[in-house]
Amino acid sequence: MKTTFSVLALVAGLSSAAYAEDLKGEITLGAYTGVFQDEYTKAVIAPFEAAHPGVKVNYASDRASSGLLGQLRAQASDPQMDVVLFDVSTALIGNKEGLLSPITKEEVPNLADLAPEATVQEGYGPAVTFDHEVMVYNTETVKTAPTSLEILWDPAYKGKIAATSMPSILGTGLMIMTSKMLGEDYTQSVEKSVAKLAELAPAVQTFDPKPDSYTLVLNGTVDISTGWNARAQYYFDQSNGKQGVVTPAEGTILQKNTINLVANAKNPELAKAFINYALSPEAQTAFTNAMYYSPTNTKATPSEEALKRTLFGKLDSTLPLDWAWVATQNDRWNAMWKREIISAGN
Known part of the structure; x- marks a missing residue:
């Protein structure tokens, strides 16, 4: 050997x-x-x-x-x-x-x-x-595969959504991806995305998915969640396709x-x-x-x-993201999540 x-x-x-x-x-x-x-x-x-x-x-x-x-x-x-x-x-x-x-x-x-x-x-x-951020969904309850982040705001899924919040970088990603959806430059302001996520908050069953968002989708607790592609693809295989995976048309972040x-x-x-x-x-x-x-x-x-x-081979398809710069914004953004987004669901 x-x-x-x-x-x-x-x-x-x-x-x-x-x-x-x-x-x-x-x-x-x-x-x-x-x-x-x-x-x-x-x-x-x-x-x-x-x-x-x-x-x-x-x-x-x-x-x-x-x-x-x-x-x-x-x-x-x-x-x-x-x-x-x-x-x-x-x-x-x-x-x-x-x-x-x-x-x-x-x-x-x-x-x-x-x-x-x-x-x-x-x-x-x-x-x-x-890795990159995706939407995870239950293919038995969400009959048509979603393509856009907009589905999170569809009234049909109110109370059946899990979205991991900051300080997890899934929360960071969701905010940046929402800014992209709204045409907002997140490096200048995240006010529009914060307001949009505050509108979503009442429809979110949990901002802290436990045991994890993939399990919650698979057991029918929620219909749609945010997640990471690698684990989502793994569970797609393990569940024989019961859990679907989609990268939103608005783009995704590179993790x-x-x-x-x-x-x-x-x-x-x-x-x-x-x-x-x-x-x-x-x-x-x-x-x-x-x-x-x-x-x-x-x-x-x-x-x-x-x-x-x-x-x-497709890394350039992700949204531009400087994690070192994002680190300088984490405290402020995390406070906005707590004060303006999560509290809007209470």
């Missing part, structure tokens, strides 16, 4: 330091729970461990990026995670607070093959997956899940080796085929089916 892997490493142009044959030890990856954990373990972690029999990757899970950030903060003086995977806005906070470490192309060679959109902050952890080296990680060299593998064409292709997250490595080769159901 060692000889085979060494050949593969040379072909892939991987770092000999990061991929030494005697690589051993343990690292802990912090990432999302549920089906993400199940599929990521099978598609990425297990092959990495198989290539390195002396390596163990532990998995510390949380439901959301905010929970993973909370763990990092609590462990700042004695990190228990070596690598963490969470959304772009959370990564920017982690970078600012000194919880994450920069990485280089010399340490992580696969950085060289990532799409330009994968860069989050120069020198820090890049996007490991791309980035980033992979990051934790500051003062206990095993930084092994952590970098894992990050490099997670960014490789092989790992990216396997996870895209398993769960429909769009790969960030331009050399990935997803199946034709996965290509049709992701944004791979």
Whole structure:
């Protein structure tokens, strides 16, 4: 196995330091729970461990990026995670607070093959997956597949809608997509979209879908919800099409899940080796085929089916969005959600 892997490493142009044959030890990856954990373990972690029999990757899970950030903060003086995977806005906070470490192309060679959109902050952890916001609907109760975001305001679905609010970036995305629908430039003002979402509020059954919006659609609690394409596509398959998925005609936002080296990680060299593998064409292709997250490595080769159901090769079709700039607006926008939108439904 060692000889085979060494050949593969040379072909892939991987770092000999990061991929030494005697690589051993343990690292802990912090990432999302549920089906993400199940599929990521099978598609990425297990092959990495198989290539390195002396390596163990532990998995510390949380439901959301905010929970993973909370763990990092609590462990700042004695990190228990070596690598963490969470959304772009959370990564920017982690970078600012000194919880994450920069990485280089010399340490992580696969950085060289990532799409330009994968860069989050120069020198820090890049996007490991791309995703985009969609509408999720119950195909048994919504007979005609929706095409526009406007369906959320259709009186026929009053009380049967779930829409995740800020501080989740699903809420951020919904506001930006609503601005687009209204012809508003969200970088100048979100007043129109806030007012429009306040009109929607009385029709929304929950702004905090639990257990999650996909389950609520599948069990008939709601008819339509906002969600992420990857999970929605996964549940489309699992439900034999009972849960439908549509990208609104008005456009969608590009969501980035980033992979990051934790500051003062206990095993930084092994952590970098894992990050490099997670960014490789092989790992990216396997996870895209398993769960429909769009790969960030331009050399990935997803199946034709996965290509049709992701944004791979179509990233320029998303709405322009600078997550670093959005981070400067988060507090103000979150306050507007609480004060003007959510309260309008009470």
